[in-house]
Amino acid sequence: MSEAAVAEKLEEERRLVAEAQAGNLDAMRPILESYAAPLYATVILPRLGDPATAEDVLRDTFTTAIEKLDQFRWTGKSIYVWLRQIAVNKAYDVHRRARRSLQLADALAREVPRATGEDQGADALLIAAEEQSRNRARIRAAMEALSERYRTAIELRLIEELPREECARRMNVTTGTFDVVLFRAVRAFRKHFGQRDADPAESGKSESK
Amino acid sequence: MSRDDEHDGRPDQPDEDAPVTPAERARAEAFGRLVDGLLAGEPLPPAMDSDARALIETATVVVASSRPMELGEERTRRLVDSALEAAVLGRPRAGARPLTPVPVPEREEFSERSATDLRVRRRRRDRAARALPWVVASVAAVAAVVLFIVRPNEQPSEPGADEAEIASAPPAAEAPTEPVHTSRPADPLFGPIPRGEAGRARERIDLLFADRMAGYRDLQFRRALPEEEP
Numbered sequence: 001m002s003e004a005a006v007a008e009k010l011e012e013e014r015r016l017v018a019e020a021q022a023g024n025l026d027a028m029r030p031i032l033e034s035y036a037a038p039l040y041a042t043v044i045l046p047r048l049g050d051p052a053t054a055e056d057v058l059r060d061t062f063t064t065a066i067e068k069l070d071q072f073r074w075t076g077k078s079i080y081v082w083l084r085q086i087a088v089n090k091a092y093d094v095h096r097r098a099r100r101s102l103q104l105a106d107a108l109a110r111e112v113p114r115a116t117g118e119d120q121g122a123d124a125l126l127i128a129a130e131e132q133s134r135n136r137a138r139i140r141a142a143m144e145a146l147s148e149r150y151r152t153a154i155e156l157r158l159i160e161e162l163p164r165e166e167c168a169r170r171m172n173v174t175t176g177t178f179d180v181v182l183f184r185a186v187r188a189f190r191k192h193f194g195q196r197d198a199d200p201a202e203s204g205k206s207e208s209k
Numbered sequence: 210m211s212r213d214d215e216h217d218g219r220p221d222q223p224d225e226d227a228p229v230t231p232a233e234r235a236r237a238e239a240f241g242r243l244v245d246g247l248l249a250g251e252p253l254p255p256a257m258d259s260d261a262r263a264l265i266e267t268a269t270v271v272v273a274s275s276r277p278m279e280l281g282e283e284r285t286r287r288l289v290d291s292a293l294e295a296a297v298l299g300r301p302r303a304g305a306r307p308l309t310p311v312p313v314p315e316r317e318e319f320s321e322r323s324a325t326d327l328r329v330r331r332r333r334r335d336r337a338a339r340a341l342p343w344v345v346a347s348v349a350a351v352a353a354v355v356l357f358i359v360r361p362n363e364q365p366s367e368p369g370a371d372e373a374e375i376a377s378a379p380p381a382a383e384a385p386t387e388p389v390h391t392s393r394p395a396d397p398l399f400g401p402i403p404r405g406e407a408g409r410a411r412e413r414i415d416l417l418f419a420d421r422m423a424g425y426r427d428l429q430f431r432r433a434l435p436e437e438e439p
Contacts, residue, residue, distance in 0.1 A: 025297065029289055036285045041277035049266025051278070052252065055288060058280075062292035135274035158271045161248050164241055176238065180229050183237035183264070190267040 006123050014074050021069055028069070032062050035080050038128030039087050046135045047091040057094060061087040080124030084131075142193045150185035157182055236261070244268055250278075 019027040036058060044061075045054040064086055065072075072082055143151050149171075156167040168178035229237075243265045246253070253265060272278065280288070398420055399413055 025293060029293065032289045032292065033285055036288060037277070037280055040280045041273065045273045045278055046270055049269040049273075050253065050262075051269070055280070055284070059288050059292050059295070062289060063295045066293065066296035132274070132277065139271055139274040154271060157244060158268055159275045161272070164245070176234060177229075179237040179241040180234060182244070183233070183240050186240075186264050186267055186271075189271070190263065193267070 009123075010076070010078060013079060017069070017072065017074060017079055020066075021072070025066055025069075028066060031079060032065075035083055035124060036062075038080070038125065039083060042128045042131045042135065043084050043087045044091055047088070048094060053094060057087065057090045061090050064090070078124040078127070080127060084127070142189065145192050146185065146188055149181060150188055153178065153182045153185040154189060158186075240264055247272060 013031060016027045016031055039061065040054055040058050044057050045051065048054045048057065061083060065083055072079065143154060146154070152171060153167065156162050156170060157164070162170075164175050164178060167182075168175045171178060171181070173181065240261060243253070243257075243261065247265060247269060253262075257265070269278075398417060402413075
Protein backbone atom coordinates (compact mmCIF):
# COMPACT_ATOMS: atom_id res chain seq x y z
CA MET A 1 0.00 0.00 0.00
CA SER A 2 1.45 3.36 -0.97
CA GLU A 3 2.13 6.07 1.55
CA ALA A 4 -0.65 8.21 0.13
CA ALA A 5 -3.13 5.36 0.46
CA VAL A 6 -1.97 4.73 4.02
CA ALA A 7 -2.34 8.42 4.87
CA GLU A 8 -5.82 8.53 3.35
CA LYS A 9 -6.84 5.44 5.25
CA LEU A 10 -5.52 6.90 8.49
CA GLU A 11 -7.41 10.13 7.91
CA GLU A 12 -10.64 8.24 7.33
CA GLU A 13 -10.01 6.28 10.48
CA ARG A 14 -9.35 9.45 12.45
CA ARG A 15 -12.61 10.95 11.20
CA LEU A 16 -14.59 7.85 12.19
CA VAL A 17 -13.01 7.74 15.63
CA ALA A 18 -13.77 11.44 16.19
CA GLU A 19 -17.38 10.86 15.12
CA ALA A 20 -17.68 7.93 17.53
CA GLN A 21 -16.17 10.00 20.34
CA ALA A 22 -18.71 12.71 19.57
CA GLY A 23 -21.52 10.25 20.26
CA ASN A 24 -22.16 8.19 17.15
CA LEU A 25 -20.73 4.87 18.36
CA ASP A 26 -21.96 3.19 15.21
CA ALA A 27 -19.14 4.96 13.39
CA MET A 28 -16.79 2.44 14.98
CA ARG A 29 -18.41 -0.43 13.13
CA PRO A 30 -16.28 -0.32 9.93
CA ILE A 31 -13.11 0.03 11.98
CA LEU A 32 -13.93 -2.94 14.20
CA GLU A 33 -15.01 -5.12 11.28
CA SER A 34 -11.80 -4.45 9.38
CA TYR A 35 -9.53 -5.13 12.38
CA ALA A 36 -11.38 -8.16 13.72
CA ALA A 37 -9.54 -10.62 11.46
CA PRO A 38 -5.94 -9.53 12.20
CA LEU A 39 -6.62 -9.18 15.90
CA TYR A 40 -8.14 -12.64 16.04
CA ALA A 41 -5.59 -14.39 13.83
CA THR A 42 -2.33 -12.77 14.87
CA VAL A 43 -2.88 -11.46 18.40
CA ILE A 44 -5.50 -13.46 20.26
CA LEU A 45 -5.65 -16.98 18.84
CA PRO A 46 -1.86 -17.55 18.87
CA ARG A 47 -1.93 -16.70 22.56
CA LEU A 48 -4.93 -18.74 23.58
CA GLY A 49 -5.14 -21.72 21.24
CA ASP A 50 -8.90 -22.09 21.68
CA PRO A 51 -11.01 -20.52 18.88
CA ALA A 52 -14.14 -20.17 21.04
CA THR A 53 -12.28 -18.39 23.83
CA ALA A 54 -10.47 -16.27 21.26
CA GLU A 55 -13.84 -15.07 19.90
CA ASP A 56 -15.00 -14.15 23.38
CA VAL A 57 -11.80 -12.24 24.01
CA LEU A 58 -12.20 -10.41 20.72
CA ARG A 59 -15.74 -9.41 21.66
CA ASP A 60 -14.58 -8.24 25.09
CA THR A 61 -11.78 -6.30 23.44
CA PHE A 62 -14.23 -4.42 21.24
CA THR A 63 -16.64 -3.81 24.10
CA THR A 64 -13.87 -2.37 26.25
CA ALA A 65 -12.56 -0.26 23.38
CA ILE A 66 -16.01 1.24 22.77
CA GLU A 67 -16.54 1.93 26.44
CA LYS A 68 -13.17 3.60 26.84
CA LEU A 69 -13.18 5.37 23.51
CA ASP A 70 -13.25 8.76 25.17
CA GLN A 71 -9.85 7.96 26.68
CA PHE A 72 -8.23 7.32 23.29
CA ARG A 73 -6.10 10.14 21.92
CA TRP A 74 -5.20 10.23 18.29
CA THR A 75 -1.41 10.32 17.84
CA GLY A 76 -1.14 9.75 14.13
CA LYS A 77 -1.01 5.97 14.48
CA SER A 78 -3.82 3.61 13.67
CA ILE A 79 -6.25 2.80 16.43
CA TYR A 80 -5.29 -0.83 15.75
CA VAL A 81 -2.28 -0.37 18.02
CA TRP A 82 -4.57 0.56 20.90
CA LEU A 83 -6.96 -2.30 20.11
CA ARG A 84 -4.06 -4.72 20.00
CA GLN A 85 -2.90 -3.67 23.45
CA ILE A 86 -6.36 -4.26 24.88
CA ALA A 87 -6.52 -7.67 23.21
CA VAL A 88 -3.14 -8.75 24.60
CA ASN A 89 -4.19 -7.74 28.10
CA LYS A 90 -7.46 -9.62 27.75
CA ALA A 91 -5.59 -12.74 26.62
CA TYR A 92 -3.33 -12.50 29.67
CA ASP A 93 -6.37 -12.22 31.88
CA VAL A 94 -7.91 -15.36 30.40
CA HIS A 95 -4.86 -17.39 31.30
CA ARG A 96 -4.67 -15.97 34.78
CA ARG A 97 -8.34 -16.69 35.41
CA ALA A 98 -8.28 -20.18 33.91
CA ARG A 99 -5.17 -21.32 35.81
CA ARG A 100 -5.32 -24.33 33.60
CA SER A 101 -1.85 -24.20 32.21
CA LEU A 102 -0.05 -21.34 33.75
CA GLN A 103 3.33 -22.45 32.54
CA LEU A 104 2.36 -22.61 28.89
CA ALA A 105 0.04 -19.66 29.27
CA ASP A 106 2.78 -17.46 30.62
CA ALA A 107 5.13 -18.69 27.94
CA LEU A 108 2.64 -17.95 25.20
CA ALA A 109 1.88 -14.58 26.67
CA ARG A 110 5.51 -13.63 27.13
CA GLU A 111 6.63 -14.87 23.75
CA VAL A 112 5.21 -11.84 22.00
CA PRO A 113 5.95 -8.39 23.32
CA ARG A 114 3.01 -6.81 25.09
CA ALA A 115 3.56 -3.37 23.66
CA THR A 116 4.26 -2.47 20.10
CA GLY A 117 7.50 -0.64 19.62
CA GLU A 118 7.75 3.06 19.05
CA ASP A 119 9.10 2.48 15.59
CA GLN A 120 6.06 0.51 14.58
CA GLY A 121 4.52 1.60 11.35
CA ALA A 122 1.15 3.26 11.33
CA ASP A 123 -0.53 0.80 9.00
CA ALA A 124 -2.55 -1.78 10.89
CA LEU A 125 -2.21 -4.53 8.36
CA LEU A 126 1.52 -4.07 8.28
CA ILE A 127 1.63 -4.35 12.05
CA ALA A 128 -0.45 -7.53 11.88
CA ALA A 129 1.79 -9.05 9.22
CA GLU A 130 4.88 -8.32 11.26
CA GLU A 131 3.29 -9.87 14.31
CA GLN A 132 2.40 -12.98 12.35
CA SER A 133 5.97 -13.40 11.20
CA ARG A 134 7.19 -12.94 14.77
CA ASN A 135 4.78 -15.63 15.94
CA ARG A 136 6.07 -17.95 13.26
CA ALA A 137 9.67 -17.31 14.14
CA ARG A 138 9.08 -18.06 17.79
CA ILE A 139 7.35 -21.34 17.08
CA ARG A 140 10.17 -22.39 14.83
CA ALA A 141 12.72 -21.40 17.45
CA ALA A 142 10.91 -23.55 20.02
CA MET A 143 10.78 -26.46 17.58
CA GLU A 144 14.55 -26.31 17.13
CA ALA A 145 14.90 -27.82 20.56
CA LEU A 146 12.93 -30.91 19.60
CA SER A 147 14.33 -34.05 18.08
CA GLU A 148 14.30 -34.23 14.31
CA ARG A 149 11.62 -36.91 14.29
CA TYR A 150 9.30 -34.84 16.44
CA ARG A 151 10.06 -31.68 14.53
CA THR A 152 9.32 -33.39 11.23
CA ALA A 153 6.01 -34.72 12.50
CA ILE A 154 4.91 -31.26 13.60
CA GLU A 155 6.05 -29.59 10.41
CA LEU A 156 4.34 -32.07 8.15
CA ARG A 157 1.07 -32.19 10.04
CA LEU A 158 0.55 -28.77 11.63
CA ILE A 159 2.50 -26.44 9.39
CA GLU A 160 2.22 -28.04 5.96
CA GLU A 161 -1.17 -29.51 6.98
CA LEU A 162 -0.72 -32.77 5.14
CA PRO A 163 -3.14 -35.63 5.83
CA ARG A 164 -2.12 -38.23 8.39
CA GLU A 165 -1.63 -40.93 5.82
CA GLU A 166 0.68 -38.75 3.73
CA CYS A 167 2.68 -37.77 6.80
CA ALA A 168 3.02 -41.46 7.75
CA ARG A 169 4.15 -42.33 4.24
CA ARG A 170 6.81 -39.65 4.25
CA MET A 171 8.12 -40.80 7.60
CA ASN A 172 8.04 -44.49 6.61
CA VAL A 173 5.74 -45.47 9.42
CA THR A 174 2.17 -46.67 9.72
CA THR A 175 -0.64 -44.18 10.31
CA GLY A 176 -1.11 -45.44 13.84
CA THR A 177 2.58 -45.01 14.57
CA PHE A 178 2.54 -41.52 13.11
CA ASP A 179 -0.39 -40.63 15.41
CA VAL A 180 1.73 -41.69 18.39
CA VAL A 181 4.77 -39.76 17.12
CA LEU A 182 2.72 -36.59 16.62
CA PHE A 183 1.06 -37.03 20.03
CA ARG A 184 4.45 -37.28 21.72
CA ALA A 185 5.87 -34.46 19.60
CA VAL A 186 3.17 -31.98 20.57
CA ARG A 187 3.53 -32.97 24.21
CA ALA A 188 7.27 -32.38 24.00
CA PHE A 189 6.77 -29.07 22.24
CA ARG A 190 4.33 -27.94 24.87
CA LYS A 191 6.60 -28.93 27.70
CA HIS A 192 9.61 -27.32 26.09
CA PHE A 193 7.71 -24.18 25.16
CA GLY A 194 6.60 -23.74 28.75
CA GLN A 195 10.03 -24.34 30.19
CA ARG A 196 11.81 -22.02 27.82
CA ASP A 197 10.81 -18.82 29.48
CA ALA A 198 10.90 -20.26 32.97
CA ASP A 199 14.67 -20.19 32.71
CA PRO A 200 15.84 -17.24 30.62
CA ALA A 201 19.38 -18.63 30.54
CA GLU A 202 18.12 -21.91 29.20
CA SER A 203 15.90 -20.19 26.69
CA GLY A 204 18.83 -18.16 25.45
CA LYS A 205 20.84 -21.38 25.04
CA SER A 206 17.95 -23.03 23.21
CA GLU A 207 17.55 -20.20 20.77
CA SER A 208 21.21 -20.26 19.88
CA LYS A 209 21.07 -23.92 18.79
CA MET B 210 19.48 -39.31 14.32
CA SER B 211 21.04 -40.57 17.54
CA ARG B 212 19.26 -41.14 20.74
CA ASP B 213 22.06 -39.41 22.64
CA ASP B 214 21.48 -36.18 20.72
CA GLU B 215 17.89 -36.14 21.75
CA HIS B 216 18.59 -35.94 25.47
CA ASP B 217 21.93 -34.13 25.46
CA GLY B 218 21.45 -30.83 27.27
CA ARG B 219 17.80 -30.64 26.36
CA PRO B 220 14.77 -30.54 28.58
CA ASP B 221 13.02 -33.85 29.13
CA GLN B 222 11.23 -35.18 26.11
CA PRO B 223 9.07 -38.26 25.91
CA ASP B 224 11.35 -41.07 24.78
CA GLU B 225 10.61 -41.69 21.13
CA ASP B 226 11.42 -45.35 21.38
CA ALA B 227 9.50 -46.00 24.56
CA PRO B 228 7.02 -48.82 24.05
CA VAL B 229 3.54 -47.68 23.07
CA THR B 230 0.82 -48.77 25.44
CA PRO B 231 -2.71 -49.44 24.17
CA ALA B 232 -3.94 -46.49 26.19
CA GLU B 233 -1.42 -44.16 24.61
CA ARG B 234 -2.26 -45.45 21.16
CA ALA B 235 -5.95 -44.76 21.74
CA ARG B 236 -5.25 -41.27 23.00
CA ALA B 237 -2.93 -40.59 20.09
CA GLU B 238 -5.60 -41.70 17.63
CA ALA B 239 -8.17 -39.47 19.30
CA PHE B 240 -5.74 -36.58 19.16
CA GLY B 241 -5.21 -37.25 15.47
CA ARG B 242 -8.95 -36.89 14.88
CA LEU B 243 -8.97 -33.64 16.84
CA VAL B 244 -6.19 -32.30 14.62
CA ASP B 245 -8.23 -33.31 11.57
CA GLY B 246 -11.11 -31.20 12.91
CA LEU B 247 -8.78 -28.31 13.72
CA LEU B 248 -7.36 -28.19 10.20
CA ALA B 249 -10.88 -28.47 8.73
CA GLY B 250 -12.00 -25.44 10.73
CA GLU B 251 -14.40 -27.38 12.92
CA PRO B 252 -15.12 -26.20 16.46
CA LEU B 253 -13.58 -28.12 19.32
CA PRO B 254 -15.81 -30.63 21.10
CA PRO B 255 -17.33 -29.10 24.21
CA ALA B 256 -16.22 -31.93 26.50
CA MET B 257 -12.59 -32.92 26.56
CA ASP B 258 -10.18 -34.04 29.20
CA SER B 259 -7.71 -31.41 30.25
CA ASP B 260 -4.69 -33.09 28.70
CA ALA B 261 -6.35 -33.43 25.31
CA ARG B 262 -7.52 -29.81 25.49
CA ALA B 263 -4.04 -28.61 26.36
CA LEU B 264 -2.52 -30.52 23.45
CA ILE B 265 -5.06 -29.37 20.87
CA GLU B 266 -4.63 -25.78 22.03
CA THR B 267 -0.89 -26.14 21.56
CA ALA B 268 -1.50 -27.52 18.09
CA THR B 269 -3.83 -24.58 17.40
CA VAL B 270 -1.12 -22.14 18.43
CA VAL B 271 1.31 -23.79 16.01
CA VAL B 272 -1.22 -23.75 13.16
CA ALA B 273 -2.29 -20.16 13.88
CA SER B 274 1.30 -19.01 13.84
CA SER B 275 1.93 -20.48 10.42
CA ARG B 276 -1.16 -19.18 8.66
CA PRO B 277 -4.02 -16.84 9.63
CA MET B 278 -7.11 -18.67 10.82
CA GLU B 279 -10.09 -16.77 9.47
CA LEU B 280 -13.13 -15.80 11.49
CA GLY B 281 -15.59 -15.44 8.62
CA GLU B 282 -17.51 -12.31 7.55
CA GLU B 283 -20.83 -13.28 9.07
CA ARG B 284 -19.30 -14.17 12.43
CA THR B 285 -17.27 -10.98 12.39
CA ARG B 286 -20.38 -8.91 11.78
CA ARG B 287 -22.28 -10.66 14.57
CA LEU B 288 -19.37 -10.25 16.92
CA VAL B 289 -19.13 -6.52 16.25
CA ASP B 290 -22.90 -6.18 16.66
CA SER B 291 -22.87 -7.89 20.03
CA ALA B 292 -19.89 -5.81 21.17
CA LEU B 293 -21.69 -2.57 20.25
CA GLU B 294 -24.83 -3.73 22.02
CA ALA B 295 -22.90 -4.77 25.09
CA ALA B 296 -21.10 -1.45 25.16
CA VAL B 297 -24.40 0.44 25.28
CA LEU B 298 -25.80 -1.95 27.90
CA GLY B 299 -28.16 -3.99 25.82
CA ARG B 300 -29.82 -1.25 23.82
CA PRO B 301 -31.00 -2.69 20.47
CA ARG B 302 -29.01 -1.89 17.41
CA ALA B 303 -30.32 1.33 15.92
CA GLY B 304 -29.18 0.79 12.34
CA ALA B 305 -28.72 4.19 10.78
CA ARG B 306 -29.60 6.02 13.96
CA PRO B 307 -26.58 7.13 15.96
CA LEU B 308 -26.09 5.38 19.27
CA THR B 309 -25.97 7.73 22.21
CA PRO B 310 -22.83 7.39 24.27
CA VAL B 311 -22.98 5.73 27.66
CA PRO B 312 -21.23 7.56 30.48
CA VAL B 313 -18.20 5.50 31.36
CA PRO B 314 -17.25 5.55 35.03
CA GLU B 315 -13.69 6.28 35.96
CA ARG B 316 -11.76 3.07 35.80
CA GLU B 317 -8.20 1.87 35.48
CA GLU B 318 -6.97 1.72 31.96
CA PHE B 319 -7.41 -1.67 30.28
CA SER B 320 -9.10 -3.00 33.38
CA GLU B 321 -10.12 -6.61 32.92
CA ARG B 322 -13.35 -5.98 34.76
CA SER B 323 -15.18 -3.87 32.14
CA ALA B 324 -17.01 -6.83 30.64
CA THR B 325 -17.44 -8.26 34.12
CA ASP B 326 -18.93 -4.96 35.37
CA LEU B 327 -21.54 -5.12 32.61
CA ARG B 328 -22.50 -8.59 33.73
CA VAL B 329 -22.61 -7.49 37.39
CA ARG B 330 -24.84 -4.52 36.55
CA ARG B 331 -27.15 -6.73 34.52
CA ARG B 332 -27.33 -9.24 37.36
CA ARG B 333 -28.23 -6.46 39.83
CA ARG B 334 -30.94 -5.25 37.51
CA ASP B 335 -32.41 -8.77 37.22
CA ARG B 336 -32.24 -9.20 40.96
CA ALA B 337 -34.13 -5.93 41.49
CA ALA B 338 -36.79 -7.00 38.98
CA ARG B 339 -37.27 -10.30 40.81
CA ALA B 340 -37.53 -8.60 44.22
CA LEU B 341 -40.02 -5.91 43.09
CA PRO B 342 -43.24 -7.99 43.49
CA TRP B 343 -42.18 -9.01 46.98
CA VAL B 344 -41.50 -5.40 47.89
CA VAL B 345 -44.94 -4.33 46.66
CA ALA B 346 -46.61 -7.18 48.59
CA SER B 347 -44.71 -6.27 51.76
CA VAL B 348 -45.71 -2.61 51.50
CA ALA B 349 -49.35 -3.61 51.03
CA ALA B 350 -49.19 -5.92 54.05
CA VAL B 351 -47.63 -3.21 56.22
CA ALA B 352 -50.27 -0.73 55.10
CA ALA B 353 -53.03 -3.20 55.99
CA VAL B 354 -51.55 -3.74 59.46
CA VAL B 355 -51.23 0.01 60.05
CA LEU B 356 -54.81 0.63 58.94
CA PHE B 357 -56.00 -2.15 61.23
CA ILE B 358 -54.21 -0.63 64.20
CA VAL B 359 -55.50 2.91 63.62
CA ARG B 360 -59.02 1.86 62.67
CA PRO B 361 -62.00 3.60 64.46
CA ASN B 362 -62.88 2.21 67.96
CA GLU B 363 -65.40 -0.66 67.79
CA GLN B 364 -67.30 -2.74 70.45
CA PRO B 365 -65.73 -6.06 71.07
CA SER B 366 -67.84 -8.76 69.56
CA GLU B 367 -69.43 -11.40 71.90
CA PRO B 368 -71.43 -14.52 71.30
CA GLY B 369 -75.10 -13.69 70.70
CA ALA B 370 -74.12 -10.24 69.69
CA ASP B 371 -76.47 -10.46 66.74
CA GLU B 372 -79.58 -10.35 68.94
CA ALA B 373 -78.12 -7.52 70.98
CA GLU B 374 -77.37 -5.68 67.77
CA ILE B 375 -80.94 -6.12 66.65
CA ALA B 376 -82.24 -5.06 70.02
CA SER B 377 -80.05 -1.99 70.13
CA ALA B 378 -80.73 -1.04 66.56
CA PRO B 379 -82.73 2.18 66.21
CA PRO B 380 -86.39 1.05 66.01
CA ALA B 381 -88.52 1.90 63.03
CA ALA B 382 -91.36 2.98 65.38
CA GLU B 383 -91.55 3.77 69.08
CA ALA B 384 -91.54 0.59 71.08
CA PRO B 385 -92.87 0.18 74.67
CA THR B 386 -90.32 -0.44 77.38
CA GLU B 387 -91.92 -3.80 78.05
CA PRO B 388 -92.93 -6.10 75.23
CA VAL B 389 -96.76 -6.30 75.21
CA HIS B 390 -98.58 -9.22 73.75
CA THR B 391 -102.41 -8.57 73.23
CA SER B 392 -105.04 -10.42 71.27
CA ARG B 393 -106.57 -7.14 70.23
CA PRO B 394 -104.70 -4.03 70.93
CA ALA B 395 -107.60 -2.11 72.49
CA ASP B 396 -109.62 -5.01 73.87
CA PRO B 397 -111.24 -3.72 77.12
CA LEU B 398 -111.99 -7.23 78.34
CA PHE B 399 -108.34 -8.09 78.89
CA GLY B 400 -106.38 -4.92 78.55
CA PRO B 401 -102.61 -5.20 78.09
CA ILE B 402 -101.41 -8.75 78.61
CA PRO B 403 -98.19 -8.86 80.58
CA ARG B 404 -95.45 -11.01 79.12
CA GLY B 405 -95.68 -13.34 82.06
CA GLU B 406 -99.42 -13.97 81.34
CA ALA B 407 -98.83 -14.60 77.63
CA GLY B 408 -99.01 -18.35 78.11
CA ARG B 409 -102.52 -18.36 79.77
CA ALA B 410 -104.46 -18.01 76.56
CA ARG B 411 -107.06 -20.76 77.41
CA GLU B 412 -108.39 -18.81 80.34
CA ARG B 413 -108.70 -15.70 78.20
CA ILE B 414 -110.53 -17.70 75.50
CA ASP B 415 -113.00 -19.11 78.09
CA LEU B 416 -113.59 -15.68 79.48
CA LEU B 417 -114.07 -14.28 76.01
CA PHE B 418 -116.56 -17.00 75.13
CA ALA B 419 -118.50 -16.48 78.31
CA ASP B 420 -118.64 -12.79 77.65
CA ARG B 421 -119.87 -13.27 74.12
CA MET B 422 -122.52 -15.74 75.29
CA ALA B 423 -123.70 -13.35 77.94
CA GLY B 424 -123.99 -10.64 75.43
CA TYR B 425 -125.91 -12.86 73.08
CA ARG B 426 -128.39 -13.93 75.80
CA ASP B 427 -128.91 -10.36 76.77
CA LEU B 428 -129.67 -9.41 73.21
CA GLN B 429 -132.08 -12.24 72.77
CA PHE B 430 -133.84 -11.38 76.02
CA ARG B 431 -134.22 -7.77 75.04
CA ARG B 432 -135.73 -8.65 71.71
CA ALA B 433 -138.30 -10.86 73.35
CA LEU B 434 -139.57 -8.27 75.81
CA PRO B 435 -142.10 -5.56 74.69
CA GLU B 436 -140.51 -2.27 74.30
CA GLU B 437 -140.92 -0.33 77.44
CA GLU B 438 -142.40 3.03 77.27
CA PRO B 439 -140.08 5.66 78.46
